Amino acid sequence: MNILYAIVPVLVSNTEFTPFIMVFLNALFDTPGITEAAIRSTFQEVLPRLRVQYNLENWSREAAEDDITKKIILVPGIEYCPYTVHLSPIEGQELAKFISHAIHFGHYEDVISIIRKFTNELDYFSSEDFVPTIIPFLQGLASTLSTDKNGLLANSDYQKLFTYALDSYLGRCIEKEPAPPSDWSRPKISCLNSERWSGYPRSCTTCDDINKFLEDSQRTSFELQTGKDNHRHITSGLLESEVDCAAKSIKPDRFWKIRLDKTTKQYEEAKRKWGAESKAAETHLKAFDQNALKELLGNNYDAIMALKKVRLPSAPVPSASTEALAQPLQSGSANVATHMETPSASTQENVGRNAAMSHGIDPTDDSENEVASKRQRLA
Secondary structure, rough: OOOHHHHHHHHHHOOOOOHHHHHHHHHHHOOOOOOOOHHHHHHHHHHHHHHHHHOOOHEEEEEEEEEOOOOOOOOOOHHHHOOEEEOOOOOOOHHHHHHHHHHHHHHHHHHHHHHHHHHHHHHHHHHHHHHHHHHHHHHHHHHHHHHOOOOOOHHHHHHHHHHHHHHHHHHHHOOOOOOOOOOOOOOOOOOOOHHHOHHHHHHHHHHHHHHHHHHHHOOEEEEOOOOOHHHHHHHHHHHHOOOEEEEEEOOOOOOOOOEEEEEOOOHHHHHHHHHHHHHHHHHHHOOOOOHHHHHHHHHHHHHOOOOOOOOOOOOOOOOOOOOHOOOOOOOOHHHHHHHHHOHHHHHHHHHHHHHHOOOOOOOOOHHHHHHHHHHHHOO
């Protein structure tokens, strides 16, 4: 117990490490010898500060993966590593547990502040964060809200979160259903001779003949008599131009030929990928508490369950009148007051970033332009 009391000031002064703080507080519930009263007191000390410095998206990482041992390695210069993996900032189940604990202890205003910031952060998360973090978090949160006795399912902040998050998931993680080719025409290939080596004509006669065949909307097969050495030139051109056409070398009695057959493999692969993504999305959505999800999504429930976007314009932004909730609560704790007086430079930077995202917590910070610039680049 004395150790916990000694740790609390450290947690309060380092709440910019949002994922670590959340996981640590969750772990207290599984630690022998720590009473619920002590955990409640810890939440009361930490949450007022965490709500201000909350930041998850910034803790996403790209890491190297050893292609043999599959170990994850965080090293400088990761962009030069041949095998990289995306590391999400926190597991969705951990985030859901943390919010559930905070609601259990009655920190409704702190939770709402975090929910608003999480909603505004969604545009900045990688699409790779939806399955490990965002979707499991929403599933756990829906279950928590469904059992709450205070009518939280009807709260507009939770409803905005679920609608915008699931709409973003459908838009960013599921491709549109591909349409089959309307005819047999295919894109032309580029003659690699003219692109890679100087001294060659603009294009060779072989590529000219092949392009005439590819542009034809009726023909599906073509045989061309050409030397075997020229076969690699043809197949490389088809491969680099990503043309949906197969090539096969034929050796008759006297002369080498190459046979080209237009295919629909690219369409079939796109259709297969779309089918797998759609099936995975249906599985994720069916795993929610459906009664809770219906109330949270309202009129958008049927469209989202049918994997249709509801075309929300942008992330919901809290109004100025409600942003007062994002200020730290007065808990009366000496520890909280002491550690909030002198935040570090990194702390001030993170607070400024969240202020810009939430439109008004810290009007003296100029990071709002940076956030707007990043949103424009992602659009």
